[in-house]
Amino acid sequence: MEIWQNTFRDKLYRLALRLLNSSDDAADVAQDVWLKLWQRKEEIPKLKSAEAFAFTMTRNLCLDVLKSARLKNERLDQKHENSLKSTTTDPLERNEQSQMIHQAINNLAEQQRTVIHLRDVEGYELSEIAETLNISENNAKVILCRARQNVREAILNFERHEQEAYSGFTR
Amino acid sequence: MNKKHIQDLLDKYFEGDSSLSEEMELKEFFRKTAILPNEWKAYKNLFTYFENESTKKMPASKQAHHQKKLWWIIGLGLSTAATILLLFTIQLPSTQKELHPLAVITKQHDSMYGKSVSQKKLETKKQPKKEEAEKGKPTRTIVGDHPSTILAYESEKTSNRNIDNTIKNSLAPLDKMEDINHALQKFKYFDLMNKYLPNLTIPVIKEERLK
Known part of the structure; x- marks a missing residue:
């Protein structure tokens, strides 16, 4: 039970990190959601999907945080905010390739980012993801497809640039 | 695993048609296979990235982020309270009575090495008035630290008490x-004295307060 608790809290943390791009804020959000779940633990068995419920809560809190941060800093353009370099110092992300992929995913629109994260990182079924975002399953699939294709495009673009730079160098 | 099968899975993946188990298969394939055709090398990075991301843990130090903040605030409050208390304990007695002995000591000290501020002030302020009152007396010369000047000053003070008093x-x-x-x-290290030699100062404070 405790292991499940810890791994689930990590899941909440990872989703928050994906959306907020700041490990401090993400940890705060995950902790908040965790406390709220704990306070309402009697209601949880009645819910259709407790995990989806928790993810919805996390996402909403993250969106609130982003909104207030945007109001504070007058960052009106979400694209601008997303294009800010992420400040991850994780050793797993040292190499340039995974940095680039990280950037490509974090440059996606918020909905696409959430869907691709829940699917490809956390491995949830489309039905659960649809419930989290309160959209239809078909809609979730379309968003996932777009997200993956955008990421692929970004990766292939990057590769092309790399090759061009390399060939330019050798010539 | 043949190449066509993987290519099919990849196509399905990017169309959003693949199932979770098929995606697991892709992840496993890219994890285990080192030598890949060039067009797939980028995908290996993608799938390893996903696998790495899924092992990310909430940092242990961050779990106590809230408590840390709270402790920081409590610490700040305590330290300010402590400094305020310290200021009061040092300042209150010194501004009222307790420094009297010290002032006396400095006056004695000054009489040996120079004049105290109050004496200087009195003399400079007194001079014009004194000249008006009694012109017969020879004008006083202020000589810095000679004991005779202080004696002279004392005697004058007693004789001209009426004028001086106001x-x-x-x-x-x-x-x-x-x-x-x-x-x-002169006693800027007084608080240190107070701290390290408490027996020296405490009786003085008690006496003064009882009065």
């Missing part, structure tokens, strides 16, 4: 303050 009374609080400041300058 000036003295009006200047008394100022003098006191200046003396205290003067004393404080």
Whole structure:
């Protein structure tokens, strides 16, 4: 039970990190959601999907945080905010390739980012993801497809640039 | 695993048609296979990235982020309270009575090495008035630190008490303050004395407070 608790809290943390791009804020959000779940633990068995419920809560809190941060800093353009370099110092992300992929995913629109994260990182079924975002399953699939294709495009673009730079160098 | 099968899975993946188990298969394939055709090398990075991301843990130090903040605030509050208390314990007695002995000591000290601030002040203020009152007396010369000047000053003070009293009374609080400041300058390590030699100062404070 405790292991499940810890791994689930990590899941909440990872989703928050994906959306907020700041490990401090993400940890705060995950902790908040965790406390709220704990306070309402009697209601949880009645819910259709407790995990989806928790993810919805996390996402909403993250969106609130982003909104207030945007109001504070007058960052009106979400694209601008997303294009800010992420400040991850994780050793797993040292190499340039995974940095680039990280950037490509974090440059996606918020909905696409959430869907691709829940699917490809956390491995949830489309039905659960649809419930989290309160959209239809078909809609979730379309968003996932777009997200993956955008990421692929970004990766292939990057590769092309790399090759061009390399060939330019050798010539 | 043949290449066509993987290519099919990849196509399905990017169309969003693949199932979770098929995606697991892709992840496993890219994890285990080192030598890949060029067009798939980028995908290996993608799938390893996903696998790495899924093992990310909430940092242990961050779990106590809230508590840390709270402790920081409590610590800040305590330290400010402590400094305020410290200021009061040092300042309150010194501004009222407790520095009197110190002022006396500095006056004695000054009489040996120079004049106290209050004496200087009294003399400079007194001179014009005194000339008006009694012109017969020879004008006084202010010689810095000779004991005779102080003696002369004392005798004059007693004889001209009527004139002096008004000036003295009006200047008394100022003098006191200046003396205290003067004393404080010399005893700027007083709080350290108070701290390390508590037995020296505590009886003095008690006596003064009882009065």
